[in-house]
Amino acid sequence: MNRIRVLLADDQHLVRGALAALLSLEPDIEVVAEVGRGDEVVPAALRTRPEVAVLDVEMPGLDGLAAAAALTRELPGCRVLIVTTFGRAGYLRRAMEAGSYGFLVKDAPAERLADAVRRVAAGLRVVDPELAAATLAAGASPLTARERDVLVAARDGSSAAEIAQRLFLSEGTVRNYLSSAISKTGTRNRMEAVRVAEENGWL
Amino acid sequence: MNRIRVLLADDQHLVRGALAALLSLEPDIEVVAEVGRGDEVVPAALRTRPEVAVLDVEMPGLDGLAAAAALTRELPGCRVLIVTTFGRAGYLRRAMEAGSYGFLVKDAPAERLADAVRRVAAGLRVVDPELAAATLAAGASPLTARERDVLVAARDGSSAAEIAQRLFLSEGTVRNYLSSAISKTGTRNRMEAVRVAEENGWL
DNA sequence: AACTGGCCGTGACGTCTGTCATGACGGGCC
């Protein structure tokens, strides 16, 4: 019986190695590649031809969701399992839109990882049911593209004037977008709006 | 030869299990306890008598640094190795003040973990030299206790009035503390001040 | 005893923020 070939992507070297050790304990699983950046996923996959790619969301270069989209486009035979620290509703949504087969939160029991890999390899979907419910409840992002841009630019504490300069907008326009983002997130200032939007994976 | 007894604490179950798998690959290391909360560290250690405790910083109940302090007080024979996602200067400082023997960042190479455990077990100190330099450069927190409190309260986007109410202060006093925290962090508003203080581990 | 530094407060000042009304332009939709 052939072992399941797995590619592993996580920016934290220690965690990546540990996950590899965990998966390698399983007799029917083989880790054929390990990468630490999102933009290394596709090249490594083309080289090693894994059946399953286990991707973290937070990675330098390219995030795991974008890497998932690129991978399913370039190598449709390889199925994606997203593994992430944050059970954010928007992440799951984007992961599914990117053609992923599974979505696992990092505080799931350790035994579940190998299980998830097997199911994904078999073409089954793996999703934490609780998280799926939260995603449906949260719905899609209510923000427009520009409102999102402005919130992203506001994340580091920039003033409206600085954001305006960076996005080539007038200061008043920036304030307008911030205002509508604040009302859509049901918050009372930009700081809360950024926090809520981040927690929902809207940024 | 006796194997090194290790206690493992990390709130992310999957990561914890993976680290356990990684350490268990070493013939001279034995994981005798796994916990997911900071306040479970001491009880588990008293039960299982490990020689080394590998603690994550971010944990519910009690953070890893506080757990380290409690552990070295209750069970001085057990040495602490802090393992964390964030290489923040203030973390290292607090870890050392709590009596830890080692400090490892999670994107260190996987091989280094077992090595660090062995060194710590032998009574040697293990610190990323680059991080140590950054800590010395950054120095101790310039914030007073109250400035810190106010910044913590401001983290979620609360207004000055709300912070004042929560901390039983006048609104003007809150603005004064925020102002001095802003000037000490070299920033230009509370949002940047919170960000900088967080990055340096001052909160 | 004088000094320093943290804590807490007040009042005043100018600037930044958040909101609202209003308008122009373009693209999609029935």
Place this chain on the structure above:
DNA sequence: GGCCCGTCATGACAGACGTCACGGCCAGTT
């Protein structure tokens, strides 16, 4: 063709924010 919606802008306003000067209180130095 109208209609809605997203984009971009302006002007005005109240309220929040950040700064400064100033005071009183207490604990610990020197």
